[in-house]
Amino acid sequence: MAIEFADVHVRLGQRDVLRGVTASLTERRVGVVGANGSGKSTLARLVNGLALPTSGSVTVLGLDTRRHAARIRRGVGFLFTDPDAQIVMPTVAEDVAFSLRRKGLSREEIDRRVTEVLTRYGLADHADHPAHHLSGGQKQLLALCSIMVLEPEILVMDEPTTLLDLRHSRQVAGLLRDLPQQVLVITHDLPLLDGFDRVLVLDEGRVVADGSPEEAIGHYRKLMA
Amino acid sequence: MNGLTGAYVPGSSVLHRLPAGAKLAGLAAACTVLVLLRAPVALAAAGVLVAALYALSRVGVAAAWAQVRPVRWFAVALFGMQVVFADLDGAISTTLRVVLAVALAGLVTLTTRTAAMMRTLERCLSPARFVGLDPFRLSLLLSLTVRSVPVVASLAGRVREAQRARGVERSLRAFAVPLVVSSLRHADALGEALSARGLDD
Numbered sequence: 001m002a003i004e005f006a007d008v009h010v011r012l013g014q015r016d017v018l019r020g021v022t023a024s025l026t027e028r029r030v031g032v033v034g035a036n037g038s039g040k041s042t043l044a045r046l047v048n049g050l051a052l053p054t055s056g057s058v059t060v061l062g063l064d065t066r067r068h069a070a071r072i073r074r075g076v077g078f079l080f081t082d083p084d085a086q087i088v089m090p091t092v093a094e095d096v097a098f099s100l101r102r103k104g105l106s107r108e109e110i111d112r113r114v115t116e117v118l119t120r121y122g123l124a125d126h127a128d129h130p131a132h133h134l135s136g137g138q139k140q141l142l143a144l145c146s147i148m149v150l151e152p153e154i155l156v157m158d159e160p161t162t163l164l165d166l167r168h169s170r171q172v173a174g175l176l177r178d179l180p181q182q183v184l185v186i187t188h189d190l191p192l193l194d195g196f197d198r199v200l201v202l203d204e205g206r207v208v209a210d211g212s213p214e215e216a217i218g219h220y221r222k223l224m225a
Numbered sequence: 226m227n228g229l230t231g232a233y234v235p236g237s238s239v240l241h242r243l244p245a246g247a248k249l250a251g252l253a254a255a256c257t258v259l260v261l262l263r264a265p266v267a268l269a270a271a272g273v274l275v276a277a278l279y280a281l282s283r284v285g286v287a288a289a290w291a292q293v294r295p296v297r298w299f300a301v302a303l304f305g306m307q308v309v310f311a312d313l314d315g316a317i318s319t320t321l322r323v324v325l326a327v328a329l330a331g332l333v334t335l336t337t338r339t340a341a342m343m344r345t346l347e348r349c350l351s352p353a354r355f356v357g358l359d360p361f362r363l364s365l366l367l368s369l370t371v372r373s374v375p376v377v378a379s380l381a382g383r384v385r386e387a388q389r390a391r392g393v394e395r396s397l398r399a400f401a402v403p404l405v406v407s408s409l410r411h412a413d414a415l416g417e418a419l420s421a422r423g424l425d426d
Contacts, residue, residue, distance in 0.1 A: 050417055078421035085414035090232055090372055094340045099422055128235035132375040
C-alpha cells in the first residue's frame, strides 16, 4: 500500500506552500527533511486529510483524501510535535481508552487493549497517573500509545523528537525502528533517519532530493550550508 | 493541583467502587439536604459526616484541602457579608453550606474516573439527540474543560517566566495577550489532534 502524491499544489493565502509534489511512497520508513517553512508539515497533514491539496491529488490506502478523509484517518495515525495538544483525558489509561470510545468494544476488551499497549511502551506503571504530571518524553510515548492502540496501517510523525531530550529522542528512535507500520517522519533530527529506506528533501515547496538517507541528507547539508 | 484539575486519585474504597451515576445522584441529594438544614449545629454535624466520607475514601488530607482551598477567600468574604447583613448564625450556616457542597463535589471528582463520569453524562444527555445534539460531544466538552485547566495553567506559567525575563512582570497586557494567543493556538492544535484521532466523524 502506498502514499501517492500526484502533482500536489497547496496554496495558503498568498503563499504557495507546496508546488507540484509528485511521489509514490511505498517504503516502510520514509523521512522528510527541509528548512522551516519548506512545506514539510503541510506534506504530513496531506496524508490524513488534515490539509487538502489546492490542485493535484493525494491517495492513501487506495483512497483519495478529498473524498475519504474520515476513512483514511481511521487507517493513518498522526503523532504531532507537541504531545500536550494530543492528550485529551486527565489520566494516562483514560486517554488511551478514549481512542477506542467509538469502536463499539466491550469495557473488558478496551481495558485489555489499553493495558497491552501501555505495557508495550513502558507506561503501565503510570496508568492511573495524571497525564500532565508525565515528563515530555513520557507524554510523547502516551500520545504514541493513544495512536497505536488503534492499530493504524500508516503512522505519520511530525517532528516527534523536537521537544524531547537526547534520552527520550533515542527512545522514540528505538521504538520507531520496531513499529510494524509504514512510517513517514518529518524531522530536523537527522540521526533519527538512520536506517531509513528513503528520505525526501523539501525546499520552498518542491522535492529537491529523493533517495537514500546518505544521499538526501548530504544534499540537505549542502542546501543549508 | 488536584483541586484545580479535578484529577482522579486512584483507590479501591467503597466510594471509588460506587457507580458514577449513584455518586452524582447522591451529590444532588446531599446538596439539597444542605440547603434545607438551617441550624449551625446541624450543618456542623453534616461537616463531620463529610469529613468521615473523606476518611472513608482515603484520598489523603492534601487532596481534600485542595478541593476547598480555591474557595477559602470567597468563604471568608461570604461570612463577613453575612455577619454584616444578616446575623452570626446565618453567616455560619451559609458559609458552611457552600464549603461543604464544594467539598462533596470535590470528593465525587476525586473518586470517579473522568471516563466513568463521561459515560454517565452521555447516558443522562441522551435525550439531547432529539434536538440534534450529540451526547458524546457534550461529554467530550466536559472532559476537555477539565484537561485544559492544567494546560492553560502551564501556559500562564511560561508567559509569566517570559515576562520576568523581560522585566515586564507588572504589565497586565504583556501577560494577557500572549496567554490568549497561546491558548488559541493550543485549541487549534487540539482540534486538529481530535480530527487526526478520527473524532470528527
